[in-house]
Amino acid sequence: MERKVLILGGGVAGMQTAIALNGLGISSVLVEKEQELGGRVKNYDKTFPFFHSGKELVKELEDRVRGAHLVEIRCGTTVSHVEGQAPHFQASLGTGNYKIPVGAIVVATGFEPFDASLQEEYGYGVYKNVITATELEHLLDPGGPTGGEIRRPSDGKIVQRVAIAFCVGSRNEQLGHNYCSRICCSFSTKQAIEIKERHPDAVVTCFYIDIRTYGRGFEEMYRRAQEMGITYIRGRIAECGVLPNGDVTIRAEDTFLGKPIQGVFDLVSLSHGMTPALDAPKIATMLDIDVAEDGFFECRDKDLYPNDATREGVFLAGAAIGMKPIPDCIADGNAVAARVAAFLAEMQERN
Numbered sequence: 001m002e003r004k005v006l007i008l009g010g011g012v013a014g015m016q017t018a019i020a021l022n023g024l025g026i027s028s029v030l031v032e033k034e035q036e037l038g039g040r041v042k043n044y045d046k047t048f049p050f051f052h053s054g055k056e057l058v059k060e061l062e063d064r065v066r067g068a069h070l071v072e073i074r075c076g077t078t079v080s081h082v083e084g085q086a087p088h089f090q091a092s093l094g095t096g097n098y099k100i101p102v103g104a105i106v107v108a109t110g111f112e113p114f115d116a117s118l119q120e121e122y123g124y125g126v127y128k129n130v131i132t133a134t135e136l137e138h139l140l141d142p143g144g145p146t147g148g149e150i151r152r153p154s155d156g157k158i159v160q161r162v163a164i165a166f167c168v169g170s171r172n173e174q175l176g177h178n179y180c181s182r183i184c185c186s187f188s189t190k191q192a193i194e195i196k197e198r199h200p201d202a203v204v205t206c207f208y209i210d211i212r213t214y215g216r217g218f219e220e221m222y223r224r225a226q227e228m229g230i231t232y233i234r235g236r237i238a239e240c241g242v243l244p245n246g247d248v249t250i251r252a253e254d255t256f257l258g259k260p261i262q263g264v265f266d267l268v269s270l271s272h273g274m275t276p277a278l279d280a281p282k283i284a285t286m287l288d289i290d291v292a293e294d295g296f297f298e299c300r301d302k303d304l305y306p307n308d309a310t311r312e313g314v315f316l317a318g319a320a321i322g323m324k325p326i327p328d329c330i331a332d333g334n335a336v337a338a339r340v341a342a343f344l345a346e347m348q349e350r351n
Contacts, residue, residue, distance in 0.1 A: 002103040003344055004028065006091050008079060009108035011039025012326060013318025015061040016333025017106050022068035024341045029072045029100055031079055031093065037062050039110050045141040047326055048190035049217035082286055086313020087347040104313045104340045107297060109283060111319040114169025114272040122270055123240045128154040129248050129267050130240055133188055136269040140194050150195060152267045154246040162195055163250055163265040164188050165237045166208040170273030179294050181273030182323040185211050186218050188271040189225050196228045205231045207252055215325060240268060274323045289314050296322045307336045315339055
């Protein structure tokens with residue numbers, strides 16, 4: 001029986017899985033389609049709710065995984081084919097010339113940010129000063145294109161009036177995304193706080209449906225934002241427009257007051273939700289596992305086996321299962337490693 005494990009995805013969940021397996025004496029092959037490890041977290045200057053560095057987190061994980069003697073790392077590589085049954089899988093990498101026998105497979109392929117241009121009322125891709133939360137994160141990064149200064153794309157003007165639209169691409173029946181993306185409220189609240197810290201006189205207004213700050217330290221961060229003078233208006237933005245000078249106009253409704261409201265802003269940031277990885281259907285077909293109605297991978301049992309896929313010997317970690325913050329992805333890596341170790345031990349007993 002082969003005790004080596006194939007891990008698809010080199011983000012924080014995939015790296016932590018490999019690290020935990022190494023600690024259990026189990027070897028693994030970590031396959032990442034990009035040229036670098038770290039997934040999306042490597043681009044986060046600050047994470048919520050404690051404002052730690054995402055880059056430093058990724059560096060620590062990468063140092064540990066590269067120092068793990070039982071981990072083989074293959075970046076810029078994909079899995080092209082898998083055949084056989086657990087614990088006797090045969091996986092082909094790249095063009096199929098390199099094949100490895102593995103006893104189990106872990107899918108940690110992460111998520112894809114929602115394409116904000118699909119919600120045409122916001123004008124993303126049309127109006128230069130309507131950007132996404134991902135693009136705002138680059139502006140907030142001291143190592144980013146503006147050196148951490150929040151300048152709007154159209155003319156480089158320092159931003160003083162910012163609107164943040166929550167739930168872009170989430171909780172939207174017309175788009176088929178009925179689910180909450182879980183992290184958007186907290187991620188954009190973190191960004192709002194960073195803006196106010198750098199520009200205390202800036203006007204920052206958040207438009208939301210419901211504020212969902214469920215994790216440890218999340219509610220405290222939300223309270224801090226309010227105390228800093230960040231305004232929260234309950235109501236979805238109906239439409240964005242643009243003025244000749246590049247300013248963005250907003251029409252919305254305050255659902256608490258039941259009144260329409262209008263505003264003019266230097267910059268509008270769209271807090272876009274999480275959607276399944278683009279290659280999720282292809283991976284599901286290749287591994288013969290199911291996807292759920294929301295497009296993320298389906299679990300064998302959501303209560304008892306939340307990290308087991310619907311096929312024996314295949315396991316799931318991180319945002320591949322659904323929306324979750326970074327600490328949950330790290331916890332998934334540890335949980336999956338334990339599940340894989342138990343599974344391989346069971347297979348060895350059978351044989």
